[in-house]
Structures are given as C-alpha cells and as structure tokens.
Amino acid sequence: MELIExxxxxxxxxxxxxxxxxxxxVCMTLSARYRAIPVLVGSVLAFSVLNALAxxxxxxxxxxxxxxxxxxxxxxxxxxFGVQSFMAGDDEGEERVTVGKHLVVSVFVLIFLxxxxxxxxxxxxxxxxxxxxxxxxxxxxxxxxxxTVIGIGCGRVLLTRVPIALIHRGAGILFMVFAGIAFFQLxxxxx
Numbered sequence: 373m374e375l376i377e378x379x380x381x382x383x384x385x386x387x388x389x390x391x392x393x394x395x396x397x398v399c400m401t402l403s404a405r406y407r408a409i410p411v412l413v414g415s416v417l418a419f420s421v422l423n424a425l426a427x428x429x430x431x432x433x434x435x436x437x438x439x440x441x442x443x444x445x446x447x448x449x450x451x452x453f454g455v456q457s458f459m460a461g462d463d464e465g466e467e468r469v470t471v472g473k474h475l476v477v478s479v480f481v482l483i484f485l486x487x488x489x490x491x492x493x494x495x496x497x498x499x500x501x502x503x504x505x506x507x508x509x510x511x512x513x514x515x516x517x518x519x520t521v522i523g524i525g526c527g528r529v530l531l532t533r534v535p536i537a538l539i540h541r542g543a544g545i546l547f548m549v550f551a552g553i554a555f556f557q558l559x560x561x562x563x
Contacts, residue, residue, distance in 0.1 A: 387518060
C-alpha cells in the first residue's frame with residue numbers, strides 16, 4: 373500500500389504534465405508519417421533511459437543534501453512548473469520532425485534530446501529525492517509510455533475535443549498541489 377500512493381502521485385503528475393506537450397506532439401507527427409510500433413519503441417526507450425537518469429540523480433541528491441533543502445527545492449520547482457503549465461496556452465504547435473533511416477534509433481535520439489532537462493524529467497528527479505527511486509522511475513515511464521500510446525493512437529481526435537489549454541491548466545494545478553505538499557513536508561521537517 374505504501375508504494376501505491378507515490379506511484380499514483382508520480383503517474384498523475386507526469387501524465388498530466390506531458391499530455392499535449394512537445395514530445396507527445398512529436399510522436400503524433402511521426403506516427404502520421406511512419407509506422408507506429410517503431411515510433412512507440414523508440415519513444416518508450418528514450419523515456420526509460422531519461423527517467424532512470426533522473427531517478428538516480430534525485431536519489432543521489434537525497435543521500436547528500438539536507439532533507440529540508442530537498443523539500444524546498446522540490447516545492448519551488450513544482451510551483452514554477454505549475455505556473456508555467458497553468459499559463460501555457462494552446463499555441464504549442466507541432467515541431468518540424470525529421471528522422472533518419474533507422475526509425476527506432478532516430479525516434480530515440482529525437483525524444484531523448486527533446487526531453488533532456490524537461491520539466492517532467494526534473495519532476496522525476498525531485499520525486500525520486502523524496503520517494504523510492506524505482507517507484508518514481510516506473511510510474512514516470514508508464515505515464516510517458518501511456519501519453520505516447522495516446523498520442524500515436526488517438527491523439528489527434530482527442531486534442532480536437534479537449535482544449536490543450538485545459539489540459540495544461542490541470543497539470544498546472546496538480547504541480548501546485550504537489551508544491552504545497554513539498555512545502556508542508558519542509559515545514560514538518562523544520563519543527
């Protein structure tokens with residue numbers, strides 16, 4: 373039971389933050405031009421590696437930095453991401469995407485570089501500093517994999533019915549809620 377709560381927290385946070393984001397739009401664009409399975413495999417592999425790097429980084433930070441500093445930093449990051457997501461408009465368009473001869477490798481490199489240092493990767497690092505790293509990695513990877521599947525399978529239809537601005541606002545609110553939780557944990561660690 374103690375693993376379900378952090379899994380659900382991380383999953384919802386990453387899923388909402390990434391839904392309609394550039395990597396999902398890139399996957400939609402690629403799947404419109406190329407076979408869906410190589411796009412899915414390349415994307416999920418890239419997300420898995422990125423999330424592993426972020427989780428290891430976050431867990432390492434938690435071993436060397438004071439817990440109060442970690443809670444403050446995580447809360448601040450989540451607050452900033454929340455404001456960014458809440459203020460994001462519906463003008464995030466598709467980027468021009470080109471791939472090489474080996475589709476899976478090309479998609480892997482494209483997604484890896486597009487997501488390196490992205491807000492979801494930083495959120496995963498922050499969550500891994502306060503939760504079990506493997507749970508954070510798994511939840512983040514499942515969430516990103518699911519957004520990729522949705523983007524490939526039915527993203528265009530869904531995005532025509534649900535305004536992307538509404539999705540961004542939902543992600544923003546969720547980031548701010550988690551910022552509040554981190555600041556509450558900071559308060560508790562100081563008293």
